[in-house]
Amino acid sequence: MLTAFLSRLQQYKSGADTFNPWADYDPLYDCTAAAPGIRLAYLKEYLSLRIEKARYMLVAEAVGYQGAKFSGVPLTSERILLGYQSNIACGAILPQVKFTRTSRAAAAPFDAVRKRGFAEPTATIVWQLIQELELPPGEVIFWNIFPFHPFDQHKGRLSNRTPREGELRAGQELLNQLKSLCPENIMCIALGRKAGTTLGLSYPQVRHPANGGARLFREQLSKLVRETDRQIS
Numbered sequence: 001m002l003t004a005f006l007s008r009l010q011q012y013k014s015g016a017d018t019f020n021p022w023a024d025y026d027p028l029y030d031c032t033a034a035a036p037g038i039r040l041a042y043l044k045e046y047l048s049l050r051i052e053k054a055r056y057m058l059v060a061e062a063v064g065y066q067g068a069k070f071s072g073v074p075l076t077s078e079r080i081l082l083g084y085q086s087n088i089a090c091g092a093i094l095p096q097v098k099f100t101r102t103s104r105a106a107a108a109p110f111d112a113v114r115k116r117g118f119a120e121p122t123a124t125i126v127w128q129l130i131q132e133l134e135l136p137p138g139e140v141i142f143w144n145i146f147p148f149h150p151f152d153q154h155k156g157r158l159s160n161r162t163p164r165e166g167e168l169r170a171g172q173e174l175l176n177q178l179k180s181l182c183p184e185n186i187m188c189i190a191l192g193r194k195a196g197t198t199l200g201l202s203y204p205q206v207r208h209p210a211n212g213g214a215r216l217f218r219e220q221l222s223k224l225v226r227e228t229d230r231q232i233s
Contacts, residue, residue, distance in 0.1 A: 002051060005178060010040065011023075017150060018151070019069060020149075021149060023040075026157060029107050030104060038072070039068075043072045047178075049138050050139075053139060055183070055187065057142075057182065057189065058191050059188055059203075060142070062149065062171075065158045065159065070117070072102070073142075074143050075123050075142035078117030081099040082099060087131075092137045122208070125209040125214050126142070126191075141186075145194075146167045147175075190203045193205075206220040207220055
């Protein structure tokens with residue numbers, strides 16, 4: 001059940017350099033102590049709309065500070081859900097929710113973030129392609145092998161680091177539990193090399209959009225979706 005899965009997410013104990021968006025309060029950057037519960041409600045709504053009908057699950061590496069650390073939704077930024085990216089139909093992502101940010105505007109590092117919330121380049125590229133492929137948002141789940149935010153202690157909480165092997169193994173158990181809630185024929189796609197290596201060769205892999213990979217990502221994911229659609233039809 002989804003409730004049990006969300007409970008397991010909440011029970012994950014963060015280390016000194018990890019952050020659980022659905023259980024942890026960040027006194028430096030969260031705008032309210034209620035932020036974890038707000039983010040959990042967004043994630044619950046996001047998954048509730050998708051787990052029974054999703055055809056694809058796009059699995060990245062870990063939560064980033066510009067994405068689900070504050071939005072509560074994997075591979076999705078506050079700025080998208082607040083409607084400040086006009087090329088992305090935010091209403092289709094959480095149609096029953098009036099989204100509010102959980103990041104503290106006064107603590108934001110840049111003026112654009114203070115005014116419009118955090119934006120994540122990867123999230124923008126991925127959501128744009130989902131729309132261009134005309135995939136109903138309810139048919140796609142975004143997730144991360146390590147579904148929490150790993151950060152560099154020396155750089156602070158507004159940073160990202162690569163998950164450790166043990167973290168990836170722990171996250172893979174949660175991924176398997178999430179998959180068990182979804183349709184049996186859901187296609188899980190690894191986003192990037194690290195995700196692909198962890199998940200194994202049985203999962204198709206596409207290039208991560210970061211570091212100049214946007215074009216290849218778009219080509220590879222588009223091809224996978226077209227081929228799958230042909231097989232179904």
